[in-house]
Amino acid sequence: MPVSQLNEQVVMIPAGPGQNVSLETTVFKPDGDGPFPLLVINHGKAPGDPKMQQRDRFIHMASAFVRRGYAVMVPMRTGFAHSTGHYIDHGCDMAANGYTQANDVRDAIRYARGQRWVDPRRIVVAGQSYGGLATMALATQDVPGVRGVMNFAGGLRVHGGPCDWQGALVRAFGDYGRRSKVASLWMYGANDSYFGPELVDRMHQAYTRAGGKAQLVAYGDFKRDAHTMLASREGEKVWLPVAERFLARIGMPVGEKFTVAGEAQYQAPSDYAALEDxxxxxxxxxxxxxxxxxxxxxxxxxxxxxxxxxxxxxxxxxxxxxxxxxxxxxxxxxxxxxxxxxxxxxxxxxxxxxxxxx
Incomplete structure (x- = not known):
């Protein structure tokens, strides 16, 4: 099997109503000119000032997709990390929060479709936590080339105050389901510290009863907190087999094409001592x-x-x-x-x- 580099680079993508915002975006892609199918991964929100949030890379998921011949983009949305502009918070209006974040994702895809190394007809979008909410909001729009979306522990939690954020999330997913345009895969763990199984069931029922197409995979516990599953190296054992089946259903490539150079710096065990000694x-x-x-x-x-x-x-x-x-x-x-x-x-x-x- 050919060996490829990850070819990581950071680009600034124009976004916003007047294209006056620049989104700090990590790009991975195989060696060669392409065009490559594209995965766009959307990040969550850490507590505190979004400007202080680190650039997300989702290196484990990105590597798995580069091995399969995909280009991968991870855009930091308006006001996050080194992206310009100001983060907009709609408070307890969860539907509006998702739609506002989805605008940046749409602009990133528009930019990608203009690159010669991207296959504009084969695009899949994934999101984790707040990025999952943004991804499901994006799925209500006719975005050329997007064949499906993947929602990993998607949602947004409000800390403190009178907001019924759980009810607001259910209503938001009902709204997204009524407007949805593409099929979706949802993955939530039983010990997710943000979104527990009862809330997830309510969100999924609201989405599908409104007409949305969503396969929910409830995969049980993952380590101390299933909310971290996608960012974990060991999470690939959970999400990848399910994602491969979903990708095949929507006509996206699945088989490995490359070995990624330097992906794992293996440290060989020694006979110096027992681990517990x-x-x-x-x-x-x-x-x-x-x-x-x-x-x-x-x-x-x-x-x-x-x-x-x-x-x-x-x-x-x-x-x-x-x-x-x-x-x-x-x-x-x-x-x-x-x-x-x-x-x-x-x-x-x-x-x-x-x-x-x-």
Whole structure:
């Protein structure tokens, strides 16, 4: 199978009524000129100021689609991260919130259809959390080339105040169902901390009874919180088989075409010590060993790093836990940090006097 790079780049896409807003957009695509089918992924909203939100990449989902020959775009909507303009909040009017966010997604697709590397007839749109709400609002519009949409834990929660946000979400999905233009796939987990099964059932019934086409997949618990499933490396085991069947139904490609270069930096297990042998860890004093013992209760994927200075760092989940653990350790150490364990195995190799690992 041919090997491809992810070819990640960031572009600024014009959007808004007068095209006076620029959307910070991450693009991934296989090697070559295309044209490639396109996946657009829509992000959620973190607590606090949208301007402080980091650029979303959805690297695990993007990699899975690049392997299948897709280009992928992840636009940060108006007022988020380094996108210009001001975020607009319609409060408890959930339908309006979704429609406003969908306007940016539509503009991103319009831009994409003008690129020679995009196949303008084969587009699928996905969204997570607030991005899922925006995606379902987009599905009410006639957007050329869009064959279907995927909603991963879609919705918007209001913290505090008198807003009946659950009822508002149900009404919004009923409105979207009446206006829907394309088929949709919905995926919600049983232990989602934002949108529980009872609310999801109400939203789905409102959508389908109003005429919308939506396959709901309730996949049970995922780790501590199913709301994080799409952002997790291990989430691919949950969403990908279902998504492949949906893609096939709407006439989108499914089979793998490439191996992505450098997609996983595999750390081979060593025979240095057993994972649970806290006393075997080099350099660490009592506090560091206690931290490692607590680390062993963290979720996969995870990584723990140490330094000759006695510093340590760990990370769980995310796009690159090994890199994050090393970076966390390095902030506390003037000497180089090294990974001690990754996931469920020790990767530490002793360093000889010549500086070589053994």
């Amino acid at each position: 806290v006393e075997a860890i080099p350099y660490l004093a009592g506090k560091g060993r206690a931290e490692y013992k607590a680390f062993l209760q963290r979720q996969l994927p995870r990584a723990f790093a140490v330094s000759p200075t006695g510093a340590w760092g760990w990370a769980e989940e995310g796009e690159d836990p090994s890199g994050s653990a090393l970076a966390a350790c390095q902030t506390r150490s003037q000497q180089p940090c090294q990974l001690y364990s990754v996931d469920d195995y020790v990767v530490w190799r002793t360093v000889s006097a010549t500086g070589r690992t053994e």
